[in-house]
Amino acid sequence: xxxRLLIVEPSEVIxxxxxxxxxxxxxxxxxxxxxxxxxxEERILSTHPDxxxxxxxxxxxxxSALRNEYNVAVVALVYQYVERDVxxxxxxxxxxxxxxxMIIETLAQASPVAEQHSQNNxxxxxxxxxxxxxxxxxxxxxxxxxxxxxSVHTVISHRKxxxxxxxxxxxxxxxxxxxxxxxxxxxxxx
Amino acid sequence: xxxxxxxxxxxxSRLSDLITAYPSILSLLxxxxxxxxxxxxxxxxxxxxxxxxxxxxxxxxNVYTFNNYVPSTATxxxxxxxxxxxxxxxxxxxxxEKRLPHIERHLDSIAQELNGxxxxxxxxxxxxxxxxxxxxxxxxxxxxxxxxRALMAGKRDTTYGIDGFLQNHSDIEGKLDDLLNIVxxxxxxxxxxxxxxxxxxxxxxxxxxLKKHTFIEEKIMVPLVRHLEKAILS
Numbered sequence: 001x002x003x004r005l006l007i008v009e010p011s012e013v014i015x016x017x018x019x020x021x022x023x024x025x026x027x028x029x030x031x032x033x034x035x036x037x038x039x040x041e042e043r044i045l046s047t048h049p050d051x052x053x054x055x056x057x058x059x060x061x062x063x064s065a066l067r068n069e070y071n072v073a074v075v076a077l078v079y080q081y082v083e084r085d086v087x088x089x090x091x092x093x094x095x096x097x098x099x100x101x102m103i104i105e106t107l108a109q110a111s112p113v114a115e116q117h118s119q120n121n122x123x124x125x126x127x128x129x130x131x132x133x134x135x136x137x138x139x140x141x142x143x144x145x146x147x148x149x150x151s152v153h154t155v156i157s158h159r160k161x162x163x164x165x166x167x168x169x170x171x172x173x174x175x176x177x178x179x180x181x182x183x184x185x186x187x188x189x190x
Numbered sequence: 191x192x193x194x195x196x197x198x199x200x201x202x203s204r205l206s207d208l209i210t211a212y213p214s215i216l217s218l219l220x221x222x223x224x225x226x227x228x229x230x231x232x233x234x235x236x237x238x239x240x241x242x243x244x245x246x247x248x249x250x251x252n253v254y255t256f257n258n259y260v261p262s263t264a265t266x267x268x269x270x271x272x273x274x275x276x277x278x279x280x281x282x283x284x285x286x287e288k289r290l291p292h293i294e295r296h297l298d299s300i301a302q303e304l305n306g307x308x309x310x311x312x313x314x315x316x317x318x319x320x321x322x323x324x325x326x327x328x329x330x331x332x333x334x335x336x337x338x339r340a341l342m343a344g345k346r347d348t349t350y351g352i353d354g355f356l357q358n359h360s361d362i363e364g365k366l367d368d369l370l371n372i373v374x375x376x377x378x379x380x381x382x383x384x385x386x387x388x389x390x391x392x393x394x395x396x397x398x399x400l401k402k403h404t405f406i407e408e409k410i411m412v413p414l415v416r417h418l419e420k421a422i423l424s
Contacts, residue, residue, distance in 0.1 A: 166371060166375075166376075167367070167368070167370075167371035167375070168368045168371050168372065169364050169365075169367070169368055170364060170365050170368050172315050172318055172319075172365070172368075173315065173365060173368030173369065173371075173372060175311065175315070176311055176312055176315050176372050177372060177376055179307070179308050179311050180308060180372070180376045180377065180378065181376070185307070
């Protein structure tokens, strides 16, 4: 199966350049690029990328947090000055002057991690588990969003993914699931 | 898939042939007012003896059998629908008095194998579901069915209109699917597999049945009532 690649980069010229570089390869499926990192998490939740190729200067979130929460490999796309320490956290670095083969190889090397975690992984992520626990206690989407400091939209996306993985839609059903998996106990129920 | 007619059974076929080909129809017979022991008689014969309209009987059987079959308005209006409301009422009764208690008994015995608190939550999930289903049916029996009976008798009662029906027609199969997932994926290994399988088959069957039931209400009952409402206004 092709790996899903999401480019997060403000420059249209760079995006177009990358597209034409990656066009002829068959390993990656290019998702519609994102020009800012503002709605990145929602975008990740709705499109399930395996690899992010992201401009570190616009990234407003910790790389390891992204990797852990969403099971994606995060590769830096560098054409400006970026501190070396910042780049250390990434799963790979694509330099703007790299050739086609080099770029594809960097992306491919970054993604084995993602490979085992991609769409066939039905284990809930830490974040999804946190959302599930809140929901199972009878909280509304809004209350969960406030408690976890994310948007309601993000909570809804997490819920969709939880349902996709478990096959359970209703809150009552998720509560039973949470109890069976020892995520909550009776005292947590209202 | 337009022409189902060529694949459908005619009223001259033996009822037993229809059932051999599509055993799920067996569960419909009582609800349609037909008892077992019909021997080798044709569908038309059995229907006549039981006082069931043959075209109505075939319409319901076809809907249950062919997943993509949506009867046209012309087919619906060309069918004697007197039997529809009694059929839906009997179906409700069948679900509430037969199927749900049956599943509940299985779940009770599974709950006994679970640790006390989890067993309790498990059972209360089903209790809650049962109450939702009963409330759903109650609304239809109290508001919708009398409305249809009045229309069929040529009377217009102004209190209820079918237009709101679809918006409020809540999904009663969804939670069963949740239950199914919980039961066969997430129960701890100490629960006896035979017990689990028994209830899985029962839930699957009920879920399928309820889907068809919803389909009949939304794709046959609603268009019929719309037509009757218009006819009475003009």
